[in-house]
Each structure stands twice: as structure tokens, then as C-alpha cells.
Amino acid sequence: xxxxxxxxxxxxxxxxxxxxxxxxxxxxxxxxxxxxxxxxxxxxxxxxxxxxxxxxxxxxxxxxxxxxxxxxxxxxxxxxxxxxxxxxxxxxxxxxxxxxxxxxxxxxxxxxxxxxxxxxxxxxxxxxxxxxxxxxxxxxxxxxxxxxxxxxxxxxxxxxxxxxxxxxxxxxxxxxxxxxxxxxxxxxxxxxxxxxxxxxxxxxxxxxxxxxxxxxxxxxxxxxxxxxxxxxxxxxxxxxxxxxxxxxxxxxxxxxxxxxxxxxxxxxxxxxxxxxxxxxxxxxxxxxxxxxxxxxx
Amino acid sequence: xxxxxxxxxxxxxxxxxxxxxxxxxxxxxxxxxxxxxxxxxxxxxxxxxxxxxxxxxxxxxxxxxxxxxxxxxxxxxxxxxxxxxxxxxxxxxxxxxxxxxxxxxxxxxxxxxxxxxxxxxxxxxxxxxxxxxxxxxxxxxxxxxxxxxxxxxxxxxxxxxxxxxxxxxxxxxxxxxxxxxxxxxxxxxxxxxxxxxxxxxxxxxxxxxxxxxxxxxxxxxxxxxxxxxxxxxxxxxxxxxxxxxxxxxxxxxxxxxxxxxxxxxxxxxxxxxxxxxxxxxxxxxxxxxxxxxxxxxxxxxxxxxxxxxxxxxxxxxxxxxxxxxxxxxxxxxxxxxxxxxxxxxxxxxxxxxxxxxxxxxxxxxxxxxxxxxxxx
Numbered sequence: 001x002x003x004x005x006x007x008x009x010x011x012x013x014x015x016x017x018x019x020x021x022x023x024x025x026x027x028x029x030x031x032x033x034x035x036x037x038x039x040x041x042x043x044x045x046x047x048x049x050x051x052x053x054x055x056x057x058x059x060x061x062x063x064x065x066x067x068x069x070x071x072x073x074x075x076x077x078x079x080x081x082x083x084x085x086x087x088x089x090x091x092x093x094x095x096x097x098x099x100x101x102x103x104x105x106x107x108x109x110x111x112x113x114x115x116x117x118x119x120x121x122x123x124x125x126x127x128x129x130x131x132x133x134x135x136x137x138x139x140x141x142x143x144x145x146x147x148x149x150x151x152x153x154x155x156x157x158x159x160x161x162x163x164x165x166x167x168x169x170x171x172x173x174x175x176x177x178x179x180x181x182x183x184x185x186x187x188x189x190x191x192x193x194x195x196x197x198x199x200x201x202x203x204x205x206x207x208x209x210x211x212x213x214x215x216x217x218x219x220x221x222x223x224x225x226x227x228x229x230x231x232x233x234x235x236x237x238x239x240x241x242x243x244x245x246x247x248x249x250x251x252x253x254x255x256x257x258x259x260x261x262x263x264x265x266x267x268x269x270x271x272x273x274x275x276x277x278x279x280x281x282x283x284x285x286x287x288x289x290x291x292x293x294x295x296x297x
Numbered sequence: 298x299x300x301x302x303x304x305x306x307x308x309x310x311x312x313x314x315x316x317x318x319x320x321x322x323x324x325x326x327x328x329x330x331x332x333x334x335x336x337x338x339x340x341x342x343x344x345x346x347x348x349x350x351x352x353x354x355x356x357x358x359x360x361x362x363x364x365x366x367x368x369x370x371x372x373x374x375x376x377x378x379x380x381x382x383x384x385x386x387x388x389x390x391x392x393x394x395x396x397x398x399x400x401x402x403x404x405x406x407x408x409x410x411x412x413x414x415x416x417x418x419x420x421x422x423x424x425x426x427x428x429x430x431x432x433x434x435x436x437x438x439x440x441x442x443x444x445x446x447x448x449x450x451x452x453x454x455x456x457x458x459x460x461x462x463x464x465x466x467x468x469x470x471x472x473x474x475x476x477x478x479x480x481x482x483x484x485x486x487x488x489x490x491x492x493x494x495x496x497x498x499x500x501x502x503x504x505x506x507x508x509x510x511x512x513x514x515x516x517x518x519x520x521x522x523x524x525x526x527x528x529x530x531x532x533x534x535x536x537x538x539x540x541x542x543x544x545x546x547x548x549x550x551x552x553x554x555x556x557x558x559x560x561x562x563x564x565x566x567x568x569x570x571x572x573x574x575x576x577x578x579x580x581x582x583x584x585x586x587x588x589x590x591x592x593x594x595x596x597x598x599x600x601x602x603x604x605x606x607x608x609x610x611x612x613x614x615x616x617x618x619x620x621x622x623x624x625x626x627x628x629x630x631x632x633x634x635x636x637x638x639x640x641x642x643x644x645x646x647x648x649x650x651x652x653x654x655x656x657x658x659x660x661x662x663x664x665x666x667x668x669x670x671x672x673x
Contacts, residue, residue, distance in 0.1 A: 135343070136343060136346050136347065136350070139343045139347060139648065139651065139652055139655065140347055140350070140644070140647075140648045140651065141606060141609050141610045141647055141648065141651050142610065143610035143613060144609070144610055144613075144628070144643075144644055144647045144648065145644070145648075147613070147628060147629065147632050147640070147644075148351065148354065148632070148640050148641075148644045149354065150632055151631065151632040151635050151636075151637065151640045152354055152355065152637070152640075154635075224473070228475055231475050232475060232476070232477070232614050235475070235477050235614065235617075236613070236614065236617055236629045236632075237629070237633055238629065238632050238633060248475075251477060251478075251481070252477075255481070255618075258481055258484055258485055258488065259484075259488060259522070260488075260492075261485075261488055261489060261492040261493075263485065265481070266478065266481055266482065266485065269474065269475055269477060269478035269481065270474075270478065272474065272475055272478070273470070273473055273474030273475070273478055276473040276474065277469070277470065277473045280469065280473060
């Protein structure tokens with residue numbers, strides 16, 4: 001859950017003699033245990049996703065004769081319904097699911113923030129048109145809307161990424177617009193305008209640095225939502241399509257094993273949950289740092 | 298969504314402006330009616346635009362509408378016949394008018410799965426499933442809403458105590474994992490009831506622990522792990538069938554609602570008038586129940602509707618897990634087979650329910666908030 005932070009009033013006072021590196025190092029040293037846990041887990045996932053082909057024991061779609069094999073030294077987590085190694089699929093799933101979620105969040109950030117800043121700078125009818133269109137998008141439940149759009153455009157990876165990015169950019173839009181509006185009414189923006197700076201200079205050098213911290217925190221939280229949405233859609237069979245390994249569809253394909261008391265199908269779901277919790281911890285810590293005040297915890 | 302709450306909370310005024318109300322009650326009622334009429338008009342307008350989007354997006358269908366259904370190998374004659382049958386040769390405006398006027402009467406036309414003379418009407422497919430979905434959502438809402446408001450108040454009251462910490466970390470975990478994970482964990486527990494002794498765990502763990510666990514699992518009632526309700530089932534049987542899906546949805550919505558209720562009350566506890574009450578010696582319980590809660594109703598109403606709206610989308614996944622014959626599962630099946638009329642009907646129904654819920658929140662927020670009635 002995000003909190004709105006006014007980045008301007010809550011800046012820490014400037015202390016001379018502290019380079020960026022020492023400040024980052026100090027922040028890490030003071031980080032609570034949960035933040036450390038979050039950072040370590042996220043780093044592990046990133047390593048697994050980046051080096052998947054080197055870590056995985058077998059190929060992504062390599063099929064073995066025995067389907068639903070139990071856990072053994074040969075197949076550490078058994079095989080799935082077609083006889084593919086579950087551990088390998090999990091490792092490749094990290095790469096595919098995470099990669100798609102990162103691309104989607106980045107696109108969504110780009111769409112939302114640029115439109116939000118356009119609305120905040122131009123105001124008037126531009127703002128009205130944009131904001132009312134966003135209201136309309138928000139008046140259809142997200143998952144339902146993406147299901148409908150997937151039915152129309154078909155389930156392939158690029159339509160999945162674009163649909164979720166566009167639907168999710170509404171959050172970035174609203175945050176960028178409100179914080180952009182409050183910064184744009186400040187005197188230093190007025191001064192920059194009077195100096196005759198170009199609009200692009202004002203946006204990139206004055207407004208964006210001031211509204212970036214809450215937007216980055218929002219991006220972390222939205223990443224979790226996007227990740228959960230993609231997993232849910234894949235679980236429903238309309239997201240990432242086979243033979244691409246993906247955690248949501250892995251749960252669905254092997255769900256019958258649960259009725260025999262086997263927990264293998266729950267592992268991908270647990271992997272999703274662990275990453276979401278870890279990202280939440282990191283974002284909490286980040287918000288705590290940029291907000292500059294200490295709450296009761 | 299939190300910005301909404303923050304906005305609503307900023308507008309809340311300490312008690313005192315209510316004095317104005319009695320003097321000008323006549324004007325207040327008139328203003329209230331005009332605001333509500335305004336919101337109604339807005340809701341109808343957005344419903345209209347949403348229906349335009351749902352209808353219009355079909356024309357974006359890549360390739361031809363008919364070839365998408367009949368396949369690439371369809372002859373031009375069969376494509377033309379299909380288009381004539383669906384009325385696709387008429388102009389778009391005319392088709393929209395006939396679609397929406399049918400939809401208002403509950404008639405969404407024929408599904409793409411109907412072949413030749415054996416017509417399958419969308420309304421006949423959706424209606425019984427919609428009832429099942431509404432039943433599930435209603436049961437969850439009836440249990441979850443009071444429970445989560447109660448727990449939220451308890452958490453705000455014992456803030457940073459052990460009750461708060463335990464509930465806080467539990468709910469954070471529940472909202473961080475996908476719904477299907479919660480659903481399968483519950484299923485797993487029910488299955489362990491009969492199978493625990495046979496699993497590897499029972500042998501691997503020390504005897505006392507596995508015996509203890511076995512008795513624990515045996516205490517779980519044998520909930521049905523597939524919720525195949527039949528239309529002629531009695532109320533109690535139905536309730537028994539949907540225990541697991543209702544429990545899953547309940548856990549997730551209670552987690553959300555409790556956290557947001559706590560946040561709403563905590564925000565109010567930071568206001569000067571609560572500090573004033575605290576300083577004049579009002580007991581902490583009375584501060585929350587008499588001072589904070591009345592002003593929190595607006596935000597809480599918002600929280601409740603957000604979650605009821607969440608329930609609309611949450612049912613989709615849960616229905617698929619438990620093979621519950623609801624509208625959500627129908628929608629997913631229709632998306633997979635690209636049965637566009639069914640997708641349109643389900644989307645329109647879900648979107649109207651969502652807009653209606655938002656309308657109710659708006660009105661509740663206005664009615665419970667004196668400041669919105671007295672704009673300066």
C-alpha cells in the first residue's frame with residue numbers, strides 16, 4: 001500500500017561532506033532485518049532469472065519418458081504432466097515471469113508518468129480529456145477488462161504485456177499528475193519559466209527529480225500487482241502460453257497432484273508469494289528512507 | 298487506491314460543523330438530493346461509455362469477425378451467411394442500438410457456440426451462473442465485512458501490540474500471495490485430513506509430532522474440494538459446497554479490508570481533535586468508538602466497496618480452482634474459446650456491478666461527511 005509523500009517539504013537538510021556512496025552505505029547499515037531479507041531474496045531471484053540456462057539441470061522444454069515422477073536425485077523436484085523436470089521449469093519460469101513483469105511495469109511507468117506530466121503541465125482541456133479517459137478505464141474492473149481485451153487480441157506475450165501495461169498505467173498517471181501539479185506550482189518552476197528555460201528542461205531537470213522517489217516506490221508496488229496479475233492470467237490459461245515455462249501455468253498444469261497430497265504444484269505459487277513479500281519489504285524500507293521521518297515501529 | 302482514502306480523510310471535519318446542519322436542514326436535503334442526482338447521472342454516463350467500449354472493441358478484432366469464429370478455411374459463402382445471421386452486414390450504430398436495447402432487457406443474443414438450428418442463448422448461459430456467483434459473493438460479504446471492520450478497530454486500539462503485529466504480518470502474507478495459492482493450501486489441508494498418515498512427512502517427522510499433526514488434520518471437517526453445486530440444491534447443501542471458495546475469498550478480503558480500516562482509523566488518530574479528546578481524559582476505547590469511528594465511516598465505506606469490487610474479480614480465479622459453476626468461470630472459458638458475445642455480456646455485467654458499487658460508495662461518503670455538504 002502506498003503513501004503519498006510530499007517530496008519537497010520532506011527533504012532532509014543538506015549535510016556537507018557526505019558523498020552519495022557513503023549515504024547509500026549508511027542507509028544499508030541502518031536497514032532493518034526485513035529490508036535485508038527483501039534485498040537478498042530479490043537479488044537471488046535476479047541471479048536465477050539472469051543465469052537460468054547455466055543453473056538449470058535440463059532444457060526448458062526437454063521431455064523425459066516418466067510423467068509425474070516423484071522427487072529423486074535425478075529429478076530433484078520430480079517431473080510434470082508431460083515429463084519435464086520441475087526444477088528446470090521453475091528456474092526458467094523465474095526468467096520468463098519476472099522478465100515479462102519487469103517489461104510491463106517499465107512500459108506502464110513510461111506511459112503513466114509521461115501522460116501524467118503532460119496533464120500536470122498543460123492543464124486545461126488536455127488534463128480534462130486525459131483524466132476523464134482514465135476515469136473510464138478505472139470504471140471497469142482490471143482483471144475483467146484484461147480478460148476481455150485478451151479475448152479480442154488473442155493470448156500472446158506482446159498483447160499480454162501491452163494490455164496490462166496500459167491498464168496499469170492509470171496508477172502512475174494519477175500519482176504523477178497530482179505530485180506534478182503540486183511541484184509545478186512552486187516558485188522555482190516559475191523562476192525557471194521566467195529565465196526562459198525550455199519545457200523539456202523544466203520537466204527533466206526540475207519536476208522529475210522532485211517527484212521521482214514516490215514514483216519509484218509506486219513502481220515497486222505496481223510490480224507486485226503486475227506480477228500477480230500475470231500469474232493469475234497464466235493460471236487461468238489465457239496468459240503466457242505453453243511451452244514457455246511460467247509459474248502461474250505450472251500451478252494449473254500440475255494441480256491434480258495436490259489431490260494426492262503432493263506439494264510440488266504449490267512450489268511455483270510459493271515462489272510468487274516469496275518475491276512479492278520481499279519486494280514489499282524493500283519498498284517499505286525505501287519509503288521509510290525517503291520520507292525522512294521515523295514512525296512508531 | 299490509498300490516495301482516494303487520503304483525499305476522503307482530508308475532507309473529514311471534526312464534529313462541530315454538524316451544528317450548522319440543524320439550522321439549514323431544508324437546504325441540506327435539497328443539496329443532498331441534487332448531489333445524488335448528479336452522481337446518478339455520472340454513473341449512467343460512464344455506464345454508457347463503458348458499453349460503447351465493450352461493443353466497439355470487437356470491431357478492433359484482428360482479421361475478420363467471422364473468420365475468427367469459422368476458422369481460416371471458411372468459404373466466402375459461409376462467411377457471408379454467418380455475417381448475415383449475426384447481422385454484421387448492418388451499420389455499427391444500428392448494431393450497437395439493437396445490442397444495448399437487448400442487453401437492457403437481458404437478451405444478449407446467441408453464443409458463437411450455437412451451430413445452425415441449435416441456438417445457445419447467452420442469457421440462458423449466463424443467468425444461472427450469475428446467480429451462483431452472486432450467492433458466493435454475498436455469503437463472503439456478509440461474513441467478511443463486519444469481521445474485518447471489527448478486527449481493524451481492534452488493531453487500531455491495540456496498535457503495535459502483539460495482536461496487531463500478528464494480524465498485520467498474517468494479512469500481509471495473505472495479500473502478497475496469489476489467490477490460487479491460498480485456495481490450494483486450504484485444499485491441501487483438507488486432503489491431508491485423510492492422507493497425512495500415508496505421506497512421507499508422517500514417517501520423516503518424530504512420532505509424537507506426526508501423531509499430533511494427524512489428530513490436528515483429522516479435526517478438519519471433510520469440506521468438498523470441488524464445489525459442483527446443482528440447481529436443485531437446498532440452501533444448507535449449497536453453503537456446505539462453497540465452504541472452501543468462500544473461505545479463500547473471505548481470507549483475502551478480510552486481509553485487505555482489515556488493513557485499510559486500520560489505516561483509516563490510524564490516520565484519524567493523528568488529527569488534532571483526537572489529541573484534544575485524549576488530553577481532556579477521554580478513554581482510548583471511547584476515542585476510537587465515539588470520536589474516530591464516526592468520521593471514519595466514509596473511508597470505511599470506500600474500503601468496503603473497493604473490496605466488494607475486488608470480490609467481483611477475485612471470484613474468477615477462485616471459481617476456476619474449485620470448478621464452481623459461476624459467471625467468472627464462464628467468462629474465462631469464453632475468453633479461451635473467444636466466444637465474443639459471452640465475453641461482452643459478462644464484462645458488461647461485471648462492469649455495471651462495479652459502477653453501481655462505486656455509486657453507492659460515493660453516496661455513503663457524501664451522506665456521512667458533513668463537510669462535503671457544506672462546501673465553502
